[in-house]
Amino acid sequence: xxxxxxxxxxxxxLAALKKESEAALRDQIRRLRDRPMAERTHFLRVRLPGGGxxx
Amino acid sequence: MNAAxxxxxxxxxxxxxxxxxxxxxxxxxxxHGAPVTTLDFDFxxxxxxxxxxxxxxxxxxxxxxxxxxxxxxxSLFRVVDEGGLQVDFMTTIHGVRSFAAxxxxxxxxxxxxAELLVASLDDIIRSKRAAGRPRDKAVLPILEATxxxxxxxxxxxx
Numbered sequence: 632x633x634x635x636x637x638x639x640x641x642x643x644x645l646a647a648l649k650k651e652s653e654a655a656l657r658d659q660i661r662r663l664r665d666r667p668m669a670e671r672t673h674f675l676r677v678r679l680p681g682g683g684x685x686x
Numbered sequence: 687m688n689a690a691x692x693x694x695x696x697x698x699x700x701x702x703x704x705x706x707x708x709x710x711x712x713x714x715x716x717x718h719g720a721p722v723t724t725l726d727f728d729f730x731x732x733x734x735x736x737x738x739x740x741x742x743x744x745x746x747x748x749x750x751x752x753x754x755x756x757x758x759x760x761s762l763f764r765v766v767d768e769g770g771l772q773v774d775f776m777t778t779i780h781g782v783r784s785f786a787a788x789x790x791x792x793x794x795x796x797x798x799x800a801e802l803l804v805a806s807l808d809d810i811i812r813s814k815r816a817a818g819r820p821r822d823k824a825v826l827p828i829l830e831a832t833x834x835x836x837x838x839x840x841x842x843x844x
Contacts, residue, residue: 657719671719
């Protein structure tokens with residue numbers, strides 16, 4: 632039976648995931664901010680019949 | 687959905703009716719580059735008798751109706767039409783002391799000749815932090831990351 636991975640590994644993995652997710656957010660913001668303000672307009676969700684919403 | 691056509695209609699109607707209002711909330715944050723979405727447009731304005739007449743004219747111009755939602759929201763006027771447009775006008779928001787101060791710090795957005803006042807990201811963050819609702823708290827890290835990017839020196843990207 633394989634030995635379970637040490638707990639420290641899990642912490643490192645979570646920290647790496649967090650870092651990656653923060654980098655992805657920064658990149659998304661940079662891409663949006665590269666456009667002029669008048670073009671940052673794809674933010675409106677519409678209500679769907681029966682509940683919920685979609686972009 | 688692209689909000690540009692609706693924003694142009696709103697900005698045009700505000701100018702035609704000479705109603706002074708500042709765009710706040712997630713729509714304003716998105717215009718600053720924050721990756722957030724919203725179902726409606728929120729504005730701060732001053733409730734004077736003249737402005738109330740102008741608000742009525744604004745709703746007429748958009749062929750919309752003014753509603754007063756029955757829940758404890760302070761002085762909210764909701765302009766809705768049958769096509770799903772929802773524009774909320776508020777007279778006070780958390781964390782912002784005066785309309786004049788908000789307007790002074792606002793950024794002007796040009797939309798095909800119509801100009802719209804967009805609240806500064808600092809004011810949007812301040813109001814969301816002061817409101818403290820779970821949905822406001824949820825977007826705060828995104829807005830703060832956007833502000834950090836806005837303040838960071840621009841580097842050439844590959």
